[in-house]
Amino acid sequence: MPRRPATRSRRAAVRDGWAATLAAVRALGPVALAGCGLPTPTRTVTIGLLHSQTGPVSISATPVRDAQIHAVEEINAGGGLLGRQIEFTAPDTRSRADLFPNRARRLLDGGAVALFGCWSTPSRKAVIPVVEEYRRLLFYGVPYEGNESSKYVVYGGQIPNQQVLPVLDWLQSAAGGLRRRLFVIGSDDLHGRTMTHVVRRALIDRALQFAGVTLVPLTAPVTADTVETIAASGADCVLSTLAGTPALALFSRLAEAGLDPRRLPVVSTTIGEDELRLLRPEVVAGHYAVSAYFQRDPGAANGEWIAGFRREFGFDRVTSDTMETGYSLLHLWAAAVRRAGSVATGAVLQALRDGVSFAGPGGRLAMDPATQHCAKPCRIGRIRTDRQFDVVHESSAPIPPDPYPALAFPGWSCDWTKEGVVRGAEVKLDGDL
DSSP states (O other): OOOOOOOHHHHIIIIIHHHHHHHHHHHHOOOOOOTTSOOOOOSEEEEEEEBOOSSTTHHHHHHHHHHHHHHHHHHHHTTOBTTBEEEEEOOBOTTOGGGHHHHHHHHHHTTOSEEEEOOSHHHHHHHHHHHHHHTOEEEEOSOOOOSOOOTTEEEOSOOGGGTHHHHHHHHTSTTTTOOOEEEEEEESSHHHHHHHHHHHHHTTTSSSEEEEEEEEOTTSOOOHHHHHHHHHTTOSEEEEOOOSHHHHHHHHHHHHTTOOTTTSOEEESSOOHHHHTTSOHHHHTTOEEEESOOTTOOSHHHHHHHHHHHHHHOTTOOOOHHHHHHHHHHHHHHHHHHHHTSOOHHHHHHHHHTTOEEEETTEEEEBOTTTSBBOBOOEEEEEOTTSOEEEEEEOSSOBOOOSSOTTTSTTOEEETTTTEEEOOSOOOGGGGO
């Protein structure tokens, strides 16, 4: 088949980095943006991709970057946006939350009209004050812990009421094995502590009981002692909210200890097809992941996306939930720009609130105007020996987002069409550990 013409963006931004990309932007003329005002007309529209391409998070973040580059190339091949081509800059944030604000400022000062990316909660938290200051949008596509909403963030990933709470129901059901004791392992950061808080509150008055928790620093290894702690707790299931390389190490350690996934299955909130390529099949087969999308999802749109992505990035590549969400979010932004007839933040946000949507590979994606999160389905997949997934549970419909579930954050709510975030009593997360 004929290849679509490649844009300068992928090769320049990824290969040459900051210097070449910023030089090109300067050559094309500055994009002057004041708050939500209209930019000076240029031949391109510039966006920023904030993804870690090195460090422990890169194994998950780099595939999302690739999926968003693919979306940019599709849009450009179709004529671009408002008669202009999209150009992106993709600096390496190196899995360091402290680098994200500086990178974000440089992107926005360089003319980026919107940002796409971040993976970890610390990185997202570091960028939010920047986009709020510049009044530009951040499109964040990773499942996260909730308990947050910003007027300048569009959240595309699952949150606990769409992911963790359905998993707890499934684990204590006959289909999930009638599990009775749950152990939680997560990253030792705000994400891990918040997820643990939500789980503990959700287990009150349930047949499924809390067996224990271990939080692991992102840069620390998952050790044999960690597995011994899990085994000694008497748990018959594990919920893992680990991200990056520790998420992979957990499966290896469990296999080394000889723990059978039929007796002690792990349900991961972060693992996907791309990460599984780094593990031997016998290490992970039989465990589970919860997601809104799996590569094996049926449907012509998914098949066409996978085929197109592989033509551009390699026929050995796989797709995953965060890749699908990142790809769909970029197309959703483009659809909002077309509807608004402008790249200005206020106009794009209004188009999103008016119901503009994108039919992505995993289903239709649209922003809930009250919370600025997206409705997402819940799917639980069992890992196969080919490191793909068999779906064993699926919600009957996409689940509306609730970033402040009352069982964990009483008194809190959000409605950006009215008063914004309503604050309840402060929640002390450390009291759960």
